Amino acid sequence: MFDKILLAVDGSDHALHAARVAAEMARGMKPKEFRIVVSYDSIPVYLGEPNMQFAIDNRKKDAEEILDKAIKEVGSIPGEIHTEMIEGDPAAAIIEVANTRESNIIIMGSRGLGRLSGLLLGSTSQKVVAHAHCPVLVVR
Ligand SMILES: Nc1ncnc2c1ncn2[C@@H]1O[C@H](COP(=O)(O)OP(=O)(O)OP(=O)(O)O)[C@@H](O)[C@H]1O
Ligand SMILES: [Mg+2]
Numbered sequence: 001m002f003d004k005i006l007l008a009v010d011g012s013d014h015a016l017h018a019a020r021v022a023a024e025m026a027r028g029m030k031p032k033e034f035r036i037v038v039s040y041d042s043i044p045v046y047l048g049e050p051n052m053q054f055a056i057d058n059r060k061k062d063a064e065e066i067l068d069k070a071i072k073e074v075g076s077i078p079g080e081i082h083t084e085m086i087e088g089d090p091a092a093a094i095i096e097v098a099n100t101r102e103s104n105i106i107i108m109g110s111r112g113l114g115r116l117s118g119l120l121l122g123s124t125s126q127k128v129v130a131h132a133h134c135p136v137l138v139v140r
Contacts, residue, residue, distance in 0.1 A: 001029070001104070002025065002029055002031060002104050002105040002135075003029070003031045003032045003033070003104065004031060004032060004033040004035070004101065004102060004103045004104050004105075005022055005025065005026055005029075005031050005033065005034050005035065005103065005104075005105055005107060006035050006036075006037060006094070006097060006098050006101065006103035006105065006106045006107070007019055007022040007034070007035070007036045007037070007070065007074070007106075007107045007108070008036075008037050008038070008090070008094045008106060008107070008108040008109075008124075008128070009036060009037070009038050009066055009067070009069075009070040010038065010066065010090065010109075010112045010113050010124075011038075011062075011065075011066040011069065011113060012109060012111070012112045012113045014109030014110060014111045014112055014139075015070070015108070015109045015112060016069065016070065016073045017109060017139055018107050018108050018109040018137075018139040019036075019070050019073040019074050020073060020074075021107065021137070021139045022034075022074065022107040022137075023073070023074040023075055023077055025105075025107070026074075026077040026078065026079075027077055027078070030078045030079070031078075031079065032079070033079070033082065033101070033103075034074075034077060034079060034080070034081050034082065035081075035082040035083070035084065035097070035101060035103065036067055036070050036071065036074075036081060036082070036083050036084070037083075037084045037085075037086065037093065037094055037097045038063045038066045038067055038070075038083075038084075038085055038086075039063075039085075039086045039087065039088060039089070039090040039092075039093035039094070040059040040060065040062065040063045040085065040086075040087055041059060041087075041088075042087055042088050043055045043056055043059070043087075059087075060085065063085045064085070067083045067085070071083070084097050090124045091123070091124045091127030091128050091131070092127075094106060094108070094124070094128050094132075095127075095128060095131055095132055095133075098132060098133070098134055099133060103134055104134050104135070105134060105135050105136070105137060106128060106132055106134060106135070106136045106137070107136075107137045107139065108124070108125055108128060108136070108137070108138060108139065109122075109125070109138070109139055110122070110125055110138050110139065110140045111125070112124060112125075121138065125138050
């Protein structure tokens with residue numbers, strides 16, 4: 001049923017927990033596709049060169065590290081692991097990838113790197129649950 005899994009990660013422990021759950025699901029369901037997405041903040045245009053390029057490179061490097069950590073956490077699953085790095089709002093990025101790749105489940109953490117520790121659900125999870133066109137598994 002869930003043969004195209006999309007896992008969203010932000011470098012938080014919550015997301016790594018979601019990665020372990022997604023991996024278990026993949027081992028059981030042997031999906032056709034397993035994709036991991038991370039989004040990074042947009043760079044303000046007023047930065048100008050060369051700072052602009054420096055900022056972009058830094059954000060991409062951080063995003064790559066987040067993806068690498070997630071891939072390690074997923075471990076061995078049937079089939080290849082695909083990754084995507086997208087600039088901009090995380091919820092919009094997750095939903096866009098899910099739509100274009102026709103994912104049939106999005107797996108994510110309930111919280112992320114945000115500092116408001118009282119929240120039950122972070123704003124990214126809330127937006128994705130509200131606007132995704134496929135089932136969403138919010139892992140607690
Ligand atoms: N930049 C991102 N790229 C990909 N996935 C993300 C990103 N940010 C959050 N997520 C996913 O959403 C989950 C919940 O994070 P969320 O951002 O909603 O919580 P938070 O950071 O605690 O709160 P907030 O961002 O509202 O302060 C994360 O565990 C992760 O799966
Ligand atoms: Mg967040």
